[in-house]
């Protein structure tokens with residue numbers, strides 16, 4: 814697995830979020846779902862898992878594709894940061910567990926995303942749910958332009 818700077822507020826978070834936007838460019842196209850990238854990064858900067866929407870299955874969300882690569886018993890998870898280009902979803906039609914619920918099933922303590930999900934498909938309160946459960950949530954709307962560009966065809 815690749816590595817980069819240890820996750821931290823500021824330029825390190827920005828660097829990893831730009832990586833998730835790059836991952837999202839690999840998503841199979843869709844007119845009904847966002848294209849998202851996700852990376853789970855250990856405290857020392859080691860990438861524990863990466864994913865993007867619809868990678869392994871047409872219903873895949875980026876976070877679940879990334880978490881699928883992670884060993885659930887990996888002790889580094891508790892100190893890891895999950896980066897997602899889009900706010901993790903809080904409800905979904907196609908699968909029983911939202912990405913927020915999948916994240917809360919792990920010990921990942923910190924979640925960083927760039928773009929707060931617009932109410933195109935469903936109302937999302939993923940950030941609030943994660944915060945309410947005691948996880949640190951960082952929003953970087955200054956990096957949302959790249960995410961909007963990848964999803965421009967959905968925004969009309």
Ligand SMILES: [Zn+2]
Nearest residue numbers: 874901902912
């Ligand atoms: Zn999701």
